[in-house]
Amino acid sequence: MENPVTVEVTRGQLVESRHRGMAVVIDAEGAIVFSAGDVDSGVFPRSACKAMQALPLVESGAADAYGFGNRELALACASHSGEPEHVATAAFMLKAAGRDASVLECGAHWSSHQSVLIDQVRTLEKPTALHNNCSGKHSGFVCTCCHTGDDPRGYAGFDHPLQEAIRAIMTDLTGAVLSRDNCGTDGCSIPTYAVPLTGLARGFGKLVTGKGLEPLRAAAARRLINACMAEPFYVAGTKRFCTKLMQVAPGRIFAKTGAEGVFCALLPDKGLSFAVKAEDGATRAAEAMIAALLARHFDADSEERAALMKLAHHGMTNWNGLSVGTIRTTDVLFA
Amino acid sequence: MENPVTVEVTRGQLVESRHRGMAVVIDAEGAIVFSAGDVDSGVFPRSACKAMQALPLVESGAADAYGFGNRELALACASHSGEPEHVATAAFMLKAAGRDASVLECGAHWSSHQSVLIDQVRTLEKPTALHNNCSGKHSGFVCTCCHTGDDPRGYAGFDHPLQEAIRAIMTDLTGAVLSRDNCGTDGCSIPTYAVPLTGLARGFGKLVTGKGLEPLRAAAARRLINACMAEPFYVAGTKRFCTKLMQVAPGRIFAKTGAEGVFCALLPDKGLSFAVKAEDGATRAAEAMIAALLARHFDADSEERAALMKLAHHGMTNWNGLSVGTIRTTDVLFA
Numbered sequence: 001m002e003n004p005v006t007v008e009v010t011r012g013q014l015v016e017s018r019h020r021g022m023a024v025v026i027d028a029e030g031a032i033v034f035s036a037g038d039v040d041s042g043v044f045p046r047s048a049c050k051a052m053q054a055l056p057l058v059e060s061g062a063a064d065a066y067g068f069g070n071r072e073l074a075l076a077c078a079s080h081s082g083e084p085e086h087v088a089t090a091a092f093m094l095k096a097a098g099r100d101a102s103v104l105e106c107g108a109h110w111s112s113h114q115s116v117l118i119d120q121v122r123t124l125e126k127p128t129a130l131h132n133n134c135s136g137k138h139s140g141f142v143c144t145c146c147h148t149g150d151d152p153r154g155y156a157g158f159d160h161p162l163q164e165a166i167r168a169i170m171t172d173l174t175g176a177v178l179s180r181d182n183c184g185t186d187g188c189s190i191p192t193y194a195v196p197l198t199g200l201a202r203g204f205g206k207l208v209t210g211k212g213l214e215p216l217r218a219a220a221a222r223r224l225i226n227a228c229m230a231e232p233f234y235v236a237g238t239k240r241f242c243t244k245l246m247q248v249a250p251g252r253i254f255a256k257t258g259a260e261g262v263f264c265a266l267l268p269d270k271g272l273s274f275a276v277k278a279e280d281g282a283t284r285a286a287e288a289m290i291a292a293l294l295a296r297h298f299d300a301d302s303e304e305r306a307a308l309m310k311l312a313h314h315g316m317t318n319w320n321g322l323s324v325g326t327i328r329t330t331d332v333l334f335a
Numbered sequence: 336m337e338n339p340v341t342v343e344v345t346r347g348q349l350v351e352s353r354h355r356g357m358a359v360v361i362d363a364e365g366a367i368v369f370s371a372g373d374v375d376s377g378v379f380p381r382s383a384c385k386a387m388q389a390l391p392l393v394e395s396g397a398a399d400a401y402g403f404g405n406r407e408l409a410l411a412c413a414s415h416s417g418e419p420e421h422v423a424t425a426a427f428m429l430k431a432a433g434r435d436a437s438v439l440e441c442g443a444h445w446s447s448h449q450s451v452l453i454d455q456v457r458t459l460e461k462p463t464a465l466h467n468n469c470s471g472k473h474s475g476f477v478c479t480c481c482h483t484g485d486d487p488r489g490y491a492g493f494d495h496p497l498q499e500a501i502r503a504i505m506t507d508l509t510g511a512v513l514s515r516d517n518c519g520t521d522g523c524s525i526p527t528y529a530v531p532l533t534g535l536a537r538g539f540g541k542l543v544t545g546k547g548l549e550p551l552r553a554a555a556a557r558r559l560i561n562a563c564m565a566e567p568f569y570v571a572g573t574k575r576f577c578t579k580l581m582q583v584a585p586g587r588i589f590a591k592t593g594a595e596g597v598f599c600a601l602l603p604d605k606g607l608s609f610a611v612k613a614e615d616g617a618t619r620a621a622e623a624m625i626a627a628l629l630a631r632h633f634d635a636d637s638e639e640r641a642a643l644m645k646l647a648h649h650g651m652t653n654w655n656g657l658s659v660g661t662i663r664t665t666d667v668l669f670a
Contacts, residue, residue: 002337009595009616012519014529016379017595017616020355044351107654110449118445121456132654184347185659194349260344260352280615281344281352318522319442319467325519 003037004332007278007285009316011325019285021261021278023293023333026201028209028271034293035198036332042182042194043277048258049200050137051077051207051224052173053190056165057140058220062147066096073227074234075136079257081237082111082120082131089234090130093139097146104129105156106138106188113237134188136234141190156189163191170195172213173203187259197275204264205273208254225254225266241287241311245294248307253294257283263290267297284327288312292329338372339667342613342620344651346660354620356596356613358628358668361536363544363606369628370533371667377517377529378612383593384535385472386412386542386559387508388525391500392475393555397482401431408562409569410471414592416572417446417455417466424569425465428474432481439464440491441473441523448572469523471569476525491524498526505530507548508538522594532610539599540608543589560589560601576622576646580629583642588629592618598625602632619662623647627664 006021022037032039054076057063063073072093080086094100108127111117120127129135138155141162145152155162158180167178176182176195186192195203205211207225210218228235232246235256245255245265254266261278263286274293278285288311295308313328341356357372367374389411392398398408407428415421429435443462446452455462464470473490476497480487490497493515502513511517511530521527530538540546542560545553563570567581570591580590580600589601596613598621609628613620623646630643648663 011379011527012529013516014377014379014519016519016529017614019615042349044346044349105655107656109654110453114445114452117449117452118456121453181348184349184351185653185657187653187659189653189655189657192346194347194351260346278615279352280354280613280617280620282615282617285615318520318524319444320440320524321442322520322524324522 001038003279005330006036006332007288007327007329009284009325009327016325019278019280019282021276021285021289022197023276023289024197024201024274025293026198026205026273028205028211030202030205030211032198033272036335037279039197041196043197043200043262044184044192044194044258044260045200045264046186046192046258046260046262047079047134048256048262048264048275049170049203050079050256051221051228052169052203053137053166054140054224055169055217055220056144056162058223059216060144060148062143065147066093066143068093068096070227070230071234073224074231076140077224077228077256078136078235079133079242080136080234081113081116081240082127082133083116083237086136086234086237087130090135090139093136093143097143099142099146099152101128101130103142103152104132104135104138106132106134108132113240116237132188138188158183158191167193169217170203172217173206174199175202197277200264201273201275204266204275205271208266208268208273209271225268228256229254244311245291245308248311249298249304255290255294257286261286263287265290265294267294270297272297288327288329289333292333296334336373338614340665341371341667342623342662342664344619344660344662351660354613354615354617356611356620356624357532358611358624359532359536359609360628361533361540361608363540363546365537365540365546367533368607371670372614374532376531378532378535378597379519379527379529379595380535380599381521381527381593381595381597382414382469383591383597383599383610384505384538385414385591386556386563387505387538388472388501389475389559390504390552390555391479391497393558394551395479395483397478400482401428401478403428403431405562405565406569408559409566411475412559412563412591413471413570414468414577415471415569416448416451416575417462417468418451418572421471421569421572422465425470425474428471428478432478434477434481434487436463436465438477438487439467439470439473441467441469443467448575451572467523473523493518493526502528504552505538507552508541509534510537532612535599536608536610539601539610540606543601543603543608544606560603563591564589579646580626580643583646584633584639590625590629592621596621598622600625600629602629605632607632623662623664624668627668631669
């Protein structure tokens with residue numbers, strides 16, 4: 001199945017580059033409201049499903065035992081920029097469990113965001129695992145193990161009890177069978193499983209509707225989504241797209257990016273869940289797609305819709321600040 | 336016309352992302368040897384055509400008047416990383432014409448290459464126009480104007496005599512009509528014109544065959560291409576793809592990248608010219624495509640072919656150095 005062109009990048013009067021993509025919107029009953037492209041093939045959600053992977057932290061009672069509030073829970077679901085607040089919160093989470101950064105298995109990297117990187121270079125010899133964009137998720141993993149009594153060592157491995165628990169959760173939510181066959185290794189070394197985009201969106205829907213979930217899981221899921229919406233800076237960071245999307249309508253939009261052009265989102269009040277994937281893995285395309293799809297579900301003349309469309313369709317400037325072109329979504333997303 | 340999938344990005348056992356692209360190879364007579372995808376629509380060559388834009392520097396006599404050798408000529412054709420040698424060479428070129436960086440109209444930016452950026456952040460308050468990846472091209476522009484007696488001010492503008500001269504050169508080489516209709520503004524503020532990929536490749540071919548060109552132009556073109564092949568570090572920089580491609584077979588491969596997934600290359604000894612464009616603008620796809628296409632034209636068991644295929648098909652590791660997937664070209668490029 002050919003995926004349609006969903007995003008165009010223009011320069012002057014012409015289209016310079018085109019992105020194809022898949023997109024699906026699911027209602028509170030789990031029915032497909034909209035779809036474009038091949039939404040049935042497996043897609044690695046990568047970091048987009050961190051809120052699902054954070055469920056054991058809440059379900060196990062670890063989050064309560066360690067006194068975690070919205071910021072810690074949001075960071076457990078985050079791909080953060082490694083700003084000082086993110087790093088301090090991850091360190092706080094580990095300390096609550098009597099551990100430190102030496103237990104983290106995510107590896108270290110400089111921030112991907114230039115202004116943060118420049119600040120880091122001017123204050124650090126080199127980044128630590130706490131600066132890794134996944135350090136909140138990994139700190140949550142460690143806290144879960146410490147609370148349940150599992151040895152956290154090797155927590156990133158396919159056969160560790162924590163990853164077994166996450167597999168069961170992902171199957172419960174997405175309906176997909178997960179095994180070594182559809183498993184890859186993520187940037188932070190934990191397993192990531194290819195699931196159909198429809199299943200991914202349905203799974204996100206269950207996080208807010210709770211439909212078909214055990215009450216403990218339903219409550220934990222809603223608590224994590226609410227925490228992210230309450231503290232959007234802790235889900236991403238300064239000028240980051242997830243943060244900006246959630247700031248458009250505080251408490252009414254949840255959004256989370258994943259590597260290779262994945263984006264998931266929720267409009268909890270409307271019972272709608274969204275998942276998109278740029279065929280080519282481009283972040284700029286996934287961002288435009290998710291913003292345009294979310295915009296459709298706000299009133300035509302609302303501030304929220306205007307703000308979301310500004311995130312979906314925007315100009316590009318060059319090194320001199322001159323306007324050189326635009327990124328815009330195509331009619332496919334408005335069919 | 337649908338462009339075929341030319342590059343796949345895998346994770347675990349699965350394809351995670353796919354890039355579509357256009358590619359064309361032209362022989363010394365200007366005939367198409369190979370093509371894939373829509374090679375007749377307009378493509379902005381962006382920085383891939385800097386060697387064409389540098390012709391006035393040599394044709395005007397400016398390069399000789401200012402005593403420029405291979406390094407300065409290579410830098411005039413470069414998208415460099417802003418390493419100290421690049422910055423010093425651009426400053427030297429301007430000084431030869433009695434000017435300094437204040438005349439440059441390219442804007443300033445930090446290096447796009449993380450290790451260079453880190454060095455820059457540790458030694459500079461902020462980058463100057465000399466650090467712009469296009470500073471060599473712009474210094475060449477300024478030198479051309481100073482030598483011919485044109486006022487360099489406004490040299491980046493569509494109506495400046497230098498840009499008029501470059502338009503005439505681009506038409507001579509590519510056969511395409513250039514006007515405001517197919518003109519966009521490049522990252523460094525000069526005009527860039529959409530031309531068919533076939534025309535772009537044919538134009539590059541003329542740079543080494545000289546066919547159909549005035550003798551002065553043919554000699555200038557060959558001198559620029561030879562300068563780039565002699566000093567590949569000055570065309571890009573440390574660990575950069577253009578530099579690595581040219582180092583595979585010193586003096587026998589010319590290669591130049593452009594933004595939004597364009598790559599052009601030459602095998603002068605074989606009279607072959609190459610142009611590719613990733614539909615989605617992805618650099619990783621353009622790099623894989625050009626390396627695979629070049630590889631085809633070396634003996635099956637040669638070191639050069641093996642080295643080029645290693646650039647076309649390579650593993651990807653995560654923050655912990657674990658192998659997580661591959662980038663590979665598809666059979667489309669070997670049809």
